[in-house]
Amino acid sequence: MAKQIHNETMDQQRKAREEFLALKKMQSGQQQPEPKPSEIAITPKTPGEKAANFWFHYKWVVIAGLITAVILAVLVAQCAGRVDYDLKVVLSCRTPLMDAETNKITAYLEPFCTDTNGDGEVHLQVVNCSYSETDGNTQYQYTMATRVQAILAADADALLFLTDQPAYDSLQALADGGMFEDNTCLLGEAFYAACQTENGIKLPEGLRLSCRKIDGMTIEKNQKAKQYYEAAQKILAAVQEQQTVKD
Numbered sequence: 001m002a003k004q005i006h007n008e009t010m011d012q013q014r015k016a017r018e019e020f021l022a023l024k025k026m027q028s029g030q031q032q033p034e035p036k037p038s039e040i041a042i043t044p045k046t047p048g049e050k051a052a053n054f055w056f057h058y059k060w061v062v063i064a065g066l067i068t069a070v071i072l073a074v075l076v077a078q079c080a081g082r083v084d085y086d087l088k089v090v091l092s093c094r095t096p097l098m099d100a101e102t103n104k105i106t107a108y109l110e111p112f113c114t115d116t117n118g119d120g121e122v123h124l125q126v127v128n129c130s131y132s133e134t135d136g137n138t139q140y141q142y143t144m145a146t147r148v149q150a151i152l153a154a155d156a157d158a159l160l161f162l163t164d165q166p167a168y169d170s171l172q173a174l175a176d177g178g179m180f181e182d183n184t185c186l187l188g189e190a191f192y193a194a195c196q197t198e199n200g201i202k203l204p205e206g207l208r209l210s211c212r213k214i215d216g217m218t219i220e221k222n223q224k225a226k227q228y229y230e231a232a233q234k235i236l237a238a239v240q241e242q243q244t245v246k247d
Contacts, residue, residue: 085125086116087231088158092129092148092167095204102126104195105162112238114231116157116224127151127158133166152179152212156222159212159232162187164204175217180210185236188243211236 044053055062089109091102110124129151131137131144151158152174161171161180172178187207195203211232214220222228 083123083125084117084119085123085157087113087160087228087235088125088127088151088155089160089162089209090127090129090148090151090158091162092144092171093162093164093204093207094133094166095130095164096132096135097128097130097203098199098201099128100197100199101195101201101203102128104197108191108194109160109235109239112235114234116227116231126162153218156219156225157228159214159228160235161210161212162207163210165206165208168208168210175213177213179212181213183236184208184210185240185243187239190242191239209236209239 044050089105091097091105106124106126109126110122113122113124115122127147129144129148131141133141148171161168163171168180168184172180185208187209191207192203211229212219214225214229219225
């Protein structure tokens with residue numbers, strides 16, 4: 001019995017010495033402490049556990065990736081569906097016109113347009129800047145006037161203007177010597193017959209098609225300004241042939 005007690009005492013002393021030595025090694029950095037039970041990684045084994053473990057660690061990465069993919073898909077779709085116009089015609093008059101009228105005007109003018117961007121297709125855009133001076137909506141009037149100013153300043157492909165007399169006079173006064181070339185086309189029966197819609201809105205009388213000057217203007221610096229000018233002049237000449245009323 002005494003021998004058994006002696007052996008147990010020796011074991012306890014040996015264990016105590018080992019623990020003491022281990023503690024000293026950990027304090028001196030020679031040995032890393034054992035992880036706590038709560039810190040011991042549990043390796044997932046089943047597919048469900050592996051999926052849950054992946055989602056726990058990488059869910060924000062996955063969410064960010066999905067959001068990025070959706071944004072890229074939307075941008076690509078928008079770029080793919082975007083029309084690259086060859087030329088623009090600015091509709092500026094004091095009678096508010098709707099999409100039905102601008103679509104008719106586009107259909108009338110587009111056959112005379114040429115492929116200026118080299119994509120093998122011809123697309124002409126009518127930019128609607130029409131508004132009423134009598135409806136009291138001064139904010140909309142200001143917005144349309146500002147839009148025209150921005151086009152004049154930056155859009156070298158917007159050389160043709162479809163105007164009534166008040167808009168024509170207003171734009172002519174913006175530049176010394178006039179904004180437009182002298183060769184303008186007062187639109188007549190052929191144009192009105194082709195562009196009249198069934199919604200009851202009548203096109204304003206006295207509409208004319210004019211081409212902006214490029215010599216001495218800011219847009220002259222654009223590399224394609226001359227090409228746009230030639231395309232605009234071609235449309236103007238073709239429309240003049242179609243009219244029954246000329247300047």
